[in-house]
Amino acid sequence: MDDKPIHGGEPLPDDAPTTMMDDATRLLNPSTSSGDEAETAPPAAEPTPTADHTPTTEPVEATDTPDPMSDTLHPAMATSEPEGEPADRPTATVSAGDVYAGRYRLEQQLAQRGGTLTWRAFDQKLSRSVLVHVLAADDPRTPDVLDAARKAAFATDSRFLRVLDAVVGENPGEPSLVVCEFAPGESVEKLLRQGPLSALEAAWVARELADAMQSMHAEGLFHQRINPDTVIITATGNVKIVGFLIEAAMYPDADEGTLAWSEREAADVMAIGKVLYASLVTRWPTAREQLLGDDGEPRRSWGLPAAPVDGRGWLTPRQVRSGVSPALDIICDQILSDAPRHNEMPLRTANQITHALSKVLGTADGAADLERRMRYPVVPAEDSEAVWETTGQMAVQDPMTSTAPFTPVPRPDGQAAHGQRSHGATTATPAHAVAAASPATPSAPPPRPRPRAAAARSSRPPRRRWLTILVALVALVLLISLIRVAMHKDDSGGGLLGGDEAGQVLQVASVADFDPEGDGGNGQENPDQAKLATDGNPATAWTSVVYLNDAKLGKLKPGVGLVVDLGERKKVGTVKLTLKGSPTAVQLRVPKDSATDKAPTGSQKDWTTVASLPSAGTSVELKPEQSVESRYLLVYVTSLPKVSGNKYQAGIAEIEVQS
Structure with a gap:
């Protein structure tokens, strides 16, 4: 069953060539890819435009020179109606040749989705092709879509399909338009129909997505519709992100209006990880409850079967398909898993993904490989839909990745291998049997005879009794040393060196983020990550949001931090911190009212500083100069370490x- 979220869409059939990359140019572990070819319907004849937007009745051919790639469509040009979209939305009535805003002449309809028409148009003032989304005059989404288009115009990075204009219908019945850049290419969705991308290509696409989105996230703008259908590869191998802000406005989700900043960022980050996963193994990480459709058949998303799962969640790419780069396998797990395997640090921001993939890519550029994939055709592979049989709990691997031993070509009865004796006679294997068994492997030369003396020496059994005695002596010495160390520890009543006993570790009842509105905060300093600061795993961490241009939180607020609740008043001797990055200015504070049974959350002015370090490294000990008893502690950061360029994050x- 082919199942897509409401914001997805099936691209029009496209015959633009795609191809595997040259294995000699691979900088990472290569993967093969194959593809399907589809025919593209020729465009219909178009009527000649009049001075306004009303076409003449006699159709003639367009006068401008058609783009050689005009039939290569990107994902915004889908023809299928997204599942779950209302079918009764008003649709504008337009025709080829209509001219709007005195410059945009409609030329070819590319899609109709949820009441929105998508056309390729021609900008008569600048003589260029543009993409136009047409909304009916009475469409209730029009104000939101136009507002989203105006905000999306802020994204001027070349990796976005940029918004060029927003036209409001002024006359009764006249539709409104969103005019975007037209970039011929193919969606990642269509490329993955032909097989997985190479490691270099997949890493390059994901890194471009993350690098483009990180600056938007810093401005509080989120895509929320990143998927294989909204990422296209142009004819020159460049990555383009389609529908920034507009896609979510045209096909809204009722639950998204209540999402916090951190939740919207997390959705984009997770989506980038899913695109990377799908690019490596042509499987889509689908939630467990969505693995099966209403008919009980495995659900497909963007033409891809669901990723296989086990008891922990989605299998990693290397568990799904052999030959996947180990580095990319780890990065996928860091993005998609709540608790990454091998104690790796989770990647929870676009900036972190960019840095991780940049380390893997180095100076490699995947655009050239993607350009070759777009330029040269490949032979389509057989359908691999049955590669995985996925249920709601377990996944069964298919023979594609099986490690079963190779079964050699059977020999005729009574025939021995080439050069071996059988019953006193030498029988050579027939030439055609050797060719069938190994068509491209030349026969190995006979072994060179060894000198008699060397053969005699190799036949003598080695004398290793002395080695056994040596190992036994070493084991005995180690055993005696361990016994003496244990006895010394018992006699001293302290550590291995007989020192004073360290302070007792106090139990932490709970941790919460500290970002009060009274100090200019908004309570969005990743509150869901606060528990990671006391989970006993240094690989996980609470992080602040990213601030720009100044280490002192962009000069927006005095600081941020975490409030630690010990459950009851206790004597505090030392607080040990493991920080990410350096230098960090950090303080230990207690409430001014030490007897309070509720942590102050109105302002940092309600707390007293008892210890501080203005330029701390990654391992910190904060010791109050005087004895402190308190139920609540505030670990307060006032200056952040740099993560890249002009970006700062704690x-x-x-x-x-410790007591």
């Missing part, structure tokens, strides 16, 4: 409180 991996 991270607290572990907090340990």
Whole structure:
């Protein structure tokens, strides 16, 4: 069953060539790809436009020179109605040749989705092709879509399909338009029909997505519709992101209006990880409850079967398909898993993904490989829909990745291998049997005879009794040393060196983020990550949001931090911190009212600083100069370490409180 979310869409059939990349140019572990070819219907004849937007009745051919890639469509040009979209939305009535805003002449309809028409048009003032979304005059989404288009115009990065104009219908019944850049290419969705991308291509596409989105996230703008259908590869191998803000406005989700900033960012980050996963193994990471459709058949998303799962969640790419780059396998797990395997650090921001993939790519550029994939055709592979049989709980691997031993070509009865004796006679294998068994492998030369003396020496059994005795002596010495160390520890009543006993580690009842509105905060400092600072795993961490241009939180607020609740008043001797990045200016604070049974959350002015470090490294000990008793502690960061360029972000991996 082919199942897509409401914001997806099936691209028009497209015959633009795609191809595998040259294996000699691979900088990462290569993967093969194959493809399907489809025919593209020729465009219909178009009527000649009049001075206004009303076409004449006699159709003639367009006078401008058609774009050689005009039949290569990108994902915004889907023809199928997204599942779940209302079918009764008003649709504008337009025709080829209509001219709007005195410059945009409609030429070819490319899609009709949820009441929105998508046309290729010609800008008569600038003599260029543009993409136009047409909304009916009475469409209730029009104000939101036009507002989203105006905001999306802020995204001027060349990796976005940029918004060029927003035209409001002024006359009764006249539709409104969103005019976008027209970039011929193919969606990642269509490329994946032909097989997985190479490691270099997949890493390049994901890195371009993350790098383009990180600056938008810093401005509080989120795509929320990143998927194989909204990412296209142009004829020159460049990555284009389609529908920034507009896609979510045209096909809204009722639950998205209540999402916090951090949740919207997390949705984009997770989507980038899913695109990377799908690019490597042509499987889509689908939630467990969505693995099967209403008919009980495996659900497909963007033409891809669901990723196989086990008891922990989605299998990693290397578990799904052999030959996947280990580095990319780890990065996928860091993005998509709540608790990444091998104690790796989770990647929770676009900036972190960019840095991780940049380390893998180095100076490699995947655009050239993607350009070759677009330029040269490949032979379509057989349908691999049955590669995985996925259920709601377990996944069964198919023979594609099986490691079963190779079964050699059977020999005729009584025939021995080439050069071996059988019953006193030498029988050579027939030439045609050798060719069938190994068509491209030349026969190996006979072994060179060894000198007699060397053969005699190799036949003598080695004398290793002395080695056994040596190993036994070493084991005995180690055993005696361990016994003496244990006895010394018992006699001293302290550590291995007989020192004073360290302070007792105090139990932490709960942790919460501290970003009060009274100090200019908004409560969006990743509150869902606060628990990671006391989970005992240094690989996980609470992180602040990214601030620009100044280490002192962009001069927007005095600081941010975490409030630690010990459950009851306790004596605090030392607080040990494991931080991410350096230098970090960090303080330990207690409430001014030490007897309070509720942590102050109105302002940092309600807390007293008892210890501080203005330029701390990654391992920190904060010791109050005088004895402190308190139920609540505030770990307060006032200056952030740099993460890249002009971006600053704090991270607290572990907090340990000792008496």
